[in-house]
Amino acid sequence: MSLSRYAAQRLAFGLVQVLAVVTVVFLLVQALPGDAAVALAGDNPDPRRIEEIRQAMGLDRPAPERFLGWLWGLAHLDFGVSLFSGRPVADFLADGLGPTAVLAVLTLVLLVPLSVLVGVLAALREGGVLDRVLTSISVGLHAIPEFALAVVLIALFGVRLRWLPPTAVGTGGDLLAHPAVLVLPLVVLLARPICSISRLVRAGMIDALASDHVRHVRRLGISTGRIRFAHALPNALAPAVQQVARTTDWLLGGVIVVEAVFVIPGLGTGLVDAVASRDLPVVQGLAVVFAVTTVLVNLLADLAAFRLAPRSAGIA
Amino acid sequence: MKGPTMTLNRRGFLGLTAGLSVVTLTGCATGAPSPTAAGPRDGGRLRAAFAGGGAKEVLDPHLANLFVEAARSKALFDKLADLGPDVSAQPRLAEKWEPSTDLTRWRVTLRQAAFHDGRPVRAQDVLASYARILDPNRAFRAKSSLSLIDLANSRAVDDRTVEFALKRPFVEFPNALAAFGTYIVPEGAEDFGAPVGSGPFTFVSFEPGKSLLLKRNPNYWEGAPHLDELEFVLANEESARVNALLGGQVEYAHDLTPTTARGNAGSDRVMIHRSPNSAVQAFAMKLDRAPFDNRDLREALFLLADRQQLVEATLSGAGQVGNDLFGKGYQYYADDIPQRTRDLDKAKFLIRKAGAEGLTVQLDTSTAAAGMVEAATVFADQVKGSGLTIEVVTGNKDSYWADTLKNGSLSSFRSGAMPIETHLAQRLLTDSGTNVTKWARPEFDTLYRKAVSTADAQERGAAYREMQSTLHADGGYLMWGFADWIVGTSPGVGGVSTAPANTLDWARFDKVWLG
Numbered sequence: 001m002s003l004s005r006y007a008a009q010r011l012a013f014g015l016v017q018v019l020a021v022v023t024v025v026f027l028l029v030q031a032l033p034g035d036a037a038v039a040l041a042g043d044n045p046d047p048r049r050i051e052e053i054r055q056a057m058g059l060d061r062p063a064p065e066r067f068l069g070w071l072w073g074l075a076h077l078d079f080g081v082s083l084f085s086g087r088p089v090a091d092f093l094a095d096g097l098g099p100t101a102v103l104a105v106l107t108l109v110l111l112v113p114l115s116v117l118v119g120v121l122a123a124l125r126e127g128g129v130l131d132r133v134l135t136s137i138s139v140g141l142h143a144i145p146e147f148a149l150a151v152v153l154i155a156l157f158g159v160r161l162r163w164l165p166p167t168a169v170g171t172g173g174d175l176l177a178h179p180a181v182l183v184l185p186l187v188v189l190l191a192r193p194i195c196s197i198s199r200l201v202r203a204g205m206i207d208a209l210a211s212d213h214v215r216h217v218r219r220l221g222i223s224t225g226r227i228r229f230a231h232a233l234p235n236a237l238a239p240a241v242q243q244v245a246r247t248t249d250w251l252l253g254g255v256i257v258v259e260a261v262f263v264i265p266g267l268g269t270g271l272v273d274a275v276a277s278r279d280l281p282v283v284q285g286l287a288v289v290f291a292v293t294t295v296l297v298n299l300l301a302d303l304a305a306f307r308l309a310p311r312s313a314g315i316a
Numbered sequence: 317m318k319g320p321t322m323t324l325n326r327r328g329f330l331g332l333t334a335g336l337s338v339v340t341l342t343g344c345a346t347g348a349p350s351p352t353a354a355g356p357r358d359g360g361r362l363r364a365a366f367a368g369g370g371a372k373e374v375l376d377p378h379l380a381n382l383f384v385e386a387a388r389s390k391a392l393f394d395k396l397a398d399l400g401p402d403v404s405a406q407p408r409l410a411e412k413w414e415p416s417t418d419l420t421r422w423r424v425t426l427r428q429a430a431f432h433d434g435r436p437v438r439a440q441d442v443l444a445s446y447a448r449i450l451d452p453n454r455a456f457r458a459k460s461s462l463s464l465i466d467l468a469n470s471r472a473v474d475d476r477t478v479e480f481a482l483k484r485p486f487v488e489f490p491n492a493l494a495a496f497g498t499y500i501v502p503e504g505a506e507d508f509g510a511p512v513g514s515g516p517f518t519f520v521s522f523e524p525g526k527s528l529l530l531k532r533n534p535n536y537w538e539g540a541p542h543l544d545e546l547e548f549v550l551a552n553e554e555s556a557r558v559n560a561l562l563g564g565q566v567e568y569a570h571d572l573t574p575t576t577a578r579g580n581a582g583s584d585r586v587m588i589h590r591s592p593n594s595a596v597q598a599f600a601m602k603l604d605r606a607p608f609d610n611r612d613l614r615e616a617l618f619l620l621a622d623r624q625q626l627v628e629a630t631l632s633g634a635g636q637v638g639n640d641l642f643g644k645g646y647q648y649y650a651d652d653i654p655q656r657t658r659d660l661d662k663a664k665f666l667i668r669k670a671g672a673e674g675l676t677v678q679l680d681t682s683t684a685a686a687g688m689v690e691a692a693t694v695f696a697d698q699v700k701g702s703g704l705t706i707e708v709v710t711g712n713k714d715s716y717w718a719d720t721l722k723n724g725s726l727s728s729f730r731s732g733a734m735p736i737e738t739h740l741a742q743r744l745l746t747d748s749g750t751n752v753t754k755w756a757r758p759e760f761d762t763l764y765r766k767a768v769s770t771a772d773a774q775e776r777g778a779a780y781r782e783m784q785s786t787l788h789a790d791g792g793y794l795m796w797g798f799a800d801w802i803v804g805t806s807p808g809v810g811g812v813s814t815a816p817a818n819t820l821d822w823a824r825f826d827k828v829w830l831g
Contacts, residue, residue, distance in 0.1 A: 034715025040381065043684070043731070044457065045718035046742075046749030052455035084372040085524070092371045095525070151555075159562045166563035167556050170363055170549045172526045263551045263560070265371070265526045273370030273525070273552075276714055282372065 014295035021291040022284055026067050029280050035059055036083045036278040057083045080281040089285035092270055099173045100266035104251050107189045115194045119201025126206055138195035146254055150188045150261040173265040185262045189254055193247040197240050204236030245301035252290055360830040361545035364568035365557040368550030371525035376508040377499035378449055378456045387823035388548055389499055391530055393513035397493035398820035403646040403733050405490035409500055419485035426476040429537040431502050432518040439472030444503035461495030485769035488737045516541045516826035541826035561804050572802040574632030586804045593645040594801035594817035598729040601792040604754035605725055607672055616666035619659040620699050623796045630690040631799050638795040641784050643736040650784040663702050673703040680709050681728035684716035688728040721752055733816040740764055753792030
């Protein structure tokens with residue numbers, strides 16, 4: 001099978017996946033108790049008013065009709081409007097994308113060199129003090145959920161010591177203009193993936209350094225640095241690369257937690273707000289964005305794997 | 317929390333950096349400053365953190381629903397009247413009001429005030445604002461409050477005089493003028509992207525779900541604010557608001573928990589402001605169904621509540637006990653009715669008399685309001701040993717209020733401040749929209765109608781007294797406590813009012829200054 005044919009097949013399958021996701025999301029939100037009118041009425045749940053709100057929001061139309069109408073709009077790249085504010089959902093997505101993209105991209109950009117550094121350092125000192133210290137820290141950090149780590153870091157560096165801003169409150173989502181605000185969220189986002197990927201790099205590096213071909217290269221009298229970084233490291237990276245792709249999926253979830261804790265007005269915060277208020281068009285718009293991102297990232301990872309080793313990708 | 321000073325001292329001792337040692341010294345020297353002593357100071361930007369509605373927020377004051385929206389509306393707009401510290405209507409944009417003798421026509425004279433674009437506030441703007449709220453095709457929250465206005469027969473007498481025609485005599489009409497969301501906007505205003513109001517602050521910029529920046533209106537009719545700028549920022553989690561305050565990212569954090577207040581009492585980084593009688597905490601029994609259609613059982617429940625313990629345990633002491641009546645400290649509150657206290661023996665007797673021994677009742681609650689689940693749990697414990705068992709069931713918080721309006725027989729209840737008349741009208745008449753306890757008594761409705769259609773203040777007071785007395789004896793609300801509203805500011809901030817939540821002075825920033 002050719003690469004382009006494979007890509008087209010995967011793309012079509014991805015489309016089906018996205019459709020399935022939005023359908024399930026629609027059904028799940030329908031299954032939640034209360035609708036947008038009830039959520040808006042809050043502690044003033046006058047049934048007459050709730051009925052009025054329902055009519056004003058168009059919620060009195062049957063659910064399948066609303067869903068199909070929304071799908072028809074989506075086919076024209078029209079995400080619809082928020083039930084509450086009447087603002088286009090596309091605006092919500094555009095507003096939230098900036099902070100979330102900054103977090104996700106910076107995490108990925110920092111993740112690879114940092115994990116390789118930690119992994120290689122540990123591998124080169126295998127069994128030594130440095131290796132044991134790094135191993136203990138990695139295993140320990142990996143065991144701490146993001147929200148717990150975030151709370152501890154905020155309490156220590158944000159509130160007690162006041163070295164770093166404890167939240168992103170007041171930055172208006174322009175995180176790059178306030179780099180200090182990014183430090184704690186990035187530490188939280190990086191902590192777990194660095195641990196898992198650096199462990200893989202360490203193991204791969206130790207294996208590679210002990211492998212036949214490295215031993216052979218060593219016998220040829222090539223310098224230690226060249227052996228390590230030109231011969232052993234590339235082999236050590238293979239498993240780590242796949243883990244990076246998986247980390248991207250994980251980031252989408254991790255970002256939601258981190259945004260909530262640090263009050264970053266990104267897509268994750270938007271999703272939490274929209275679900276709480278049953279603002280279905282916004283929930284669905286965000287679900288499309290998350291689903292499309294996940295499908296695309298996995299598609300790219302699979303294509304890379306296909307390109308590198310068609311047979312092992314299991315599709316030849 | 318003695319923490320901060322101790323940490324700072326220790327850090328100074330460790331001598332990490334010279335700069336930090338200076339912080340230590342100033343921190344020790346100032347101690348807990350007393351900002352009120354300094355007196356008002358003009359200038360500066362105050363950043364205020366509230367829980368928000370996310371990116372779906374709009375600045376249309378008629379759509380206001382959340383606390384932050386109420387506070388923003390108040391900064392940008394005015395109502396004809398608003399609630400004073402005793403939760404009675406006080407004139408605002410209205411300079412005065414005069415009813416006709418039969419209380420069906422009200423002549424309201426407007427104050428000389430101007431919108432931010434310089435246009436005067438006219439009678440036509442008032443009528444247009446109310447017409448917008450009452451539009452049958454829309455669902456504004458204030459609609460029911462204004463529904464007694466006969467708009468077709470109301471008119472602008474001149475630019476500064478409105479004559480309202482009412483559908484029925486109503487002596488408490490000023491309560492309607494002060495109701496939540498009844499803001500006056502310029503005639504024809506529909507786009508609130510850059511809102512123009514008559515309030516103490518004018519619009520600068522708005523990013524939904526992020527921040528709203530306002531600046532002082534030098535021409536405000538009540539005098540210009542002290543602050544140059546006011547910025548509303550959003551942090552939905554209480555812990556985030558507290559962290560932002562402690563980290564110096566905001567100067568004002570709205571709606572804090574009693575636990576936070578207690579933890580930061582005496583701190584030199586935070587000042588805690590408490591507004592007593594801001595929210596009533598209660599359990600609501602439904603009278604139209606078993607088992608609480610039985611009066612004896614309702615009284616048994618009243619007598620089982622250890623109110624002091626509930627206040628201590630669930631409000632961390634940040635509140636006062638209630639006497640099963642709404643509006644402690646408000647105008648018309650019947651404070652001469654003796655305070656109910658726990659009487660286990662009498663309660664046991666009443667439960668036996670009602671034949672309810674061994675009965676298990678489900679108490680619906682949720683996290684829709686702070687402290688409700690905790691209160692339900694504590695109360696279930698207090699009921700043990702009485703013959704009755706209470707089983708606490710925690711429901712969905714987003715649909716809780718609508719759910720408990722219809723379902724179940726016993727539920728947690730909470731309400732913010734409103735005039736006692738409004739509480740009666742919204743919740744305790746046969747046709748009330750949010751009648752949680754299903755209290756429906758023709759003679760009670762008649763008494764209410766009599767109270768609101770009598771011009772004689774004494775007679776009216778007596779009718780309100782009688783209604784409260786009936787509710788105290790027979791009603792379905794076990795109102796066990798009144799919670800303080802808690803706000804935190806940085807130590808320099810002055811002029812923060814402690815009037816009950818929902819009143820004019822609550823979350824109001826034109827009288828606030830930065831030290």
